[in-house]
Amino acid sequence: MSAAPQDAAGGGTLAGYNFAYLDEDTKRMIRRALLKAVAIPGHQVPFGSREMPLPYGWGTGGIQVTASVIGPDDTLKVIDQGADDTTNAVSIRRFFGRVAGVATTERTAEATVIQTRHRIPETPLREGQILVYQVPMPEPLFRLEPRVAETRRLHALGDYGLMHVKLYEDIARRGEVTISYNYPVMVNGRYLMSPSPIPAFDNPKMDRMPALQLFGAGREKRIYAVPPYTAVRSLDFEDHPFRPNRADAACALCGSRDSYLDEVVTDDRGGRRFLCSDTDYCERRRAEQ
Amino acid sequence: MAYVAVKGGEQAIGNAHAWLDEARRGDAALPAVSVRQIEEQLSLAVDRVMAEGACHDRSLAALAIKQARGDLIEAAFLLRAYRTTLPRFGASLPLDTGAMRVRRRVSATYKDLPGGQVLGPTFDYTHRLLEFALAADEGEPPVPAPEVPADGATAPRVTGLLAQEGLMADEPPSDAEPGDLTREPLEIPADRPLRLQALARGDEGFLLGLGYSTQRGYGNAHPFVGELRMGEVAVEIAPPELGFAVEIGDILVTECQMVNQFAGSRHEPPQFTRGYGLVFGQGERKAMAMALVDRALRSAELGEETGAPAQDAEFVLYHCDNVEATGFVEHLKLPHYVDFQSELEKLRSLRAAVAAGAEREAAE
Structure with missing residues (x-):
């Protein structure tokens, strides 16, 4: 252990702090966890999550993963709820601007690293890009079994009966699965995984995605990953196939009928408008029109 | 013996309170913090004490914080003890x-x-990096935040x-x-x-x-x-x-x-x-x-x-x-001599019975 600062990048960063905030030993520890996570797709790897200068719940896991994989030549995009202009996305982008001095962008196609909370961009990702998810509860079974020691055992045994029964009971009682976001997925046919609280609408984008998907849960101290082109299947039954939903409307700005929409309340008399949640996608479409 | 213990207790309490006053004041060479300063500059502590003290009075809550040396539960306690002496006039209408x-x-x-x-x-969106500039006492007051007129x-x-x-x-x-x-x-x-x-x-x-x-x-x-x-x-x-x-x-x-x-x-x-x-x-x-x-x-x-x-x-x-x-957790530090004595006696008698049983078994 050397006490000397190991400034990986030199200029452009905050005085007194290493490039991208974390010290290089911490980054190495996180990268090792990431390598293990990539080697065992969907498996939750415990890691020595650090205290970050943003609160737990704001994306400390995603920030640590981003800080560990980002280099001075990367271009970072940060979205929250699909949008670059949401307060938390602005804050995290500023944080990396401040501690890493990297280039940032709002364009999905231009980014090499995209940190996200609750969405997958509408624009398909390509090889070489990394999508970093902020994860609040990495354990997909936690609502059914809150004890971590027990869920670890269930994962080891591949025993996912609890979740299948939950889905079955939903269908038996309500006629459909009642999960609308954070919809559980089976990764590479082996591990049940939380896709993070993205709308179920986004789940199919995870399947065989050319980009690397990394998941960081800071408070719960877990990292997991889906390597490029890995099979990701939303849990369902043959006679009740997975059915994601979105608002049955078109974007009021770009007219898209395919993108995920946010509902905006315009008055207190029931007025509503629908807008693309992915602001970059919406702007690109409007620019093309 | 008992007489001495009581007198000693009285003196001990008096001395403890004097020490507490001294500890609350801290280094007398430094200016004392005023209740108004607490009210203005530790306003979230004041809010918490008002909430848990169940009494909406900023200056009393600030006083309680000062008196409690910044122990917010102690401050809430002080405020509750004051609140309970106030007459109740009735209930307000629901807040709109x-x-x-x-x-x-x-x-x-x-x-x-x-x-x-x-x-x-x-x-929410601050970066939790210590602002060392704040450590300097007489910093300039911050630039007022821009105001947007309410649109009604x-x-x-x-x-x-x-x-x-x-x-x-x-x-x-x-x-x-x-x-x-x-x-x-x-x-x-x-x-x-x-x-x-x-x-x-x-x-x-x-x-x-x-x-x-x-x-x-x-x-x-x-x-x-x-x-x-x-x-x-x-x-x-x-x-x-x-x-x-x-x-x-x-x-x-x-x-x-x-x-x-x-x-x-x-x-x-x-x-x-x-x-x-x-x-x-x-x-x-x-x-x-x-x-x-x-x-x-x-x-x-x-x-x-x-x-x-x-x-x-x-x-x-x-x-x-x-x-x-x-109150109940901390009361455990009060004297429990009498109860403990009865526990001691009970434990000794139980142990004696076990030992007697063991001896009997060994003898048989």
């Missing part, structure tokens, strides 16, 4: 938080909505917007005067007004832990912050001899309306239900935790699965009061 002069108002469920999102003075638009409550569509479970209003925990002892089962009253006075840390547990699977919450708002509201009372309402002042409050999924029952369709939090001053963490626990405590009446700690009304309501809790 919809008419709040909003300083902060955020919704996590709608990107935009009438009245807009107003961040206000929040730590009202900010209707999000739960009301959902209710218009029938998506929010109906909670019929009631004109009944709510119970008063400070005058009548808590009885279980407690109705919701009483539960909310207990939670509003409850310990922030305890409620925070319980609320957190519902998010981690111990109680299965599916919460969304429909809305969080902080600002001034008018307090009105309607004295019976007047027959109409009069405004007696404005108070700063934080309100959290947590929107939760409800799967429905035999009598009700699937809909959203509300968890509610309201605290004096700017107390967002407390208001949110309170709203989570309020909703968890409704699980039995909604026919949901129960069994998690946060869903157990008796457990939560009997243990959330930090003045009660700190």
Whole structure:
């Protein structure tokens, strides 16, 4: 252990702090966890999550993963709820601007690293890009079994009966699965995984995605990953196939009928408008029109 | 012997109090912190003491903090002990938080909505990097934040917007005067007004832990912050001899309306239900935790699965009061000589019986 600062990048960063905030030993520890996570797709790897200068719940896991994989030549995009202009996305982008001095962008196609909370961009990702998810509860079974020691055992045994029964009971009682976001997925046919609280609408984008998907849960101290082109299947039954939903409307700005929409309340008399949640996608479409 | 012990005790207490006064003052070469300074510069501590002390008076809360050396539970205790001596004139009319002069108002469920999102003075998006410049005493006062003139638009409550569509479970209003925990002892089962009253006075840390547990699977919450708002509201009372309402002042409050999924029952369709939090001053963490626990405590009446700690009304309501809790936990340091003596004797006699039995067995 050397006490000397190991400034990986030199200029452009905050005085007194290493490039991208974390010290290089911490980054190495996180990268090792990431390598293990990539080697065992969907498996939750415990890691020595650090205290970050943003609160737990704001994306400390995603920030640590981003800080560990980002280099001075990367271009970072940060979205929250699909949008670059949401307060938390602005804050995290500023944080990396401040501690890493990297280039940032709002364009999905231009980014090499995209940190996200609750969405997958509408624009398909390509090889070489990394999508970093902020994860609040990495354990997909936690609502059914809150004890971590027990869920670890269930994962080891591949025993996912609890979740299948939950889905079955939903269908038996309500006629459909009642999960609308954070919809559980089976990764590479082996591990049940939380896709993070993205709308179920986004789940199919995870399947065989050319980009690397990394998941960081800071408070719960877990990292997991889906390597490029890995099979990701939303849990369902043959006679009740997975059915994601979105608002049955078109974007009021770009007219898209395919993108995920946010509902905006315009008055207190029931007025509503629908807008693309992915602001970059919406702007690109409007620019093309 | 007993005489000496009592006199010694009196002197010891006097000396301890003198030492406490000295310790509170700290280094006498430094200027004393004034109650006004605490009120202005430690305003969130003042808010917390008002909430847990169940008494809205900023200067008294600041005094309590000064007297308690910054121990906020001790300060809440001081304030409660004062509060209990005040006469009770009656109950106010329900606060109209919809008419709040909003300083902060955020919704996590709608990107935009009438009245807009107003961040206000929040730590939320600060980077937690120590600002060493603040350590220098006589720093320049900060540049005033830019002000945007109020557009006069009202900010209707999000739960009301959902209710218009029938998506929010109906909670019929009631004109009944709510119970008063400070005058009548808590009885279980407690109705919701009483539960909310207990939670509003409850310990922030305890409620925070319980609320957190519902998010981690111990109680299965599916919460969304429909809305969080902080600002001034008018307090009105309607004295019976007047027959109409009069405004007696404005108070700063934080309100959290947590929107939760409800799967429905035999009598009700699937809909959203509300968890509610309201605290004096700017107390967002407390208001949110309170709203989570309020909703968890409704699980039995909604026919949901129960069994998690946060869903157990008796457990939560009997243990959330930090003045009660700190009293009983800390009382363990009081003398228990007599009881302990009887325990000693009992233990010796039990051990003697065991030893006698062993000897008998060995002899046989």
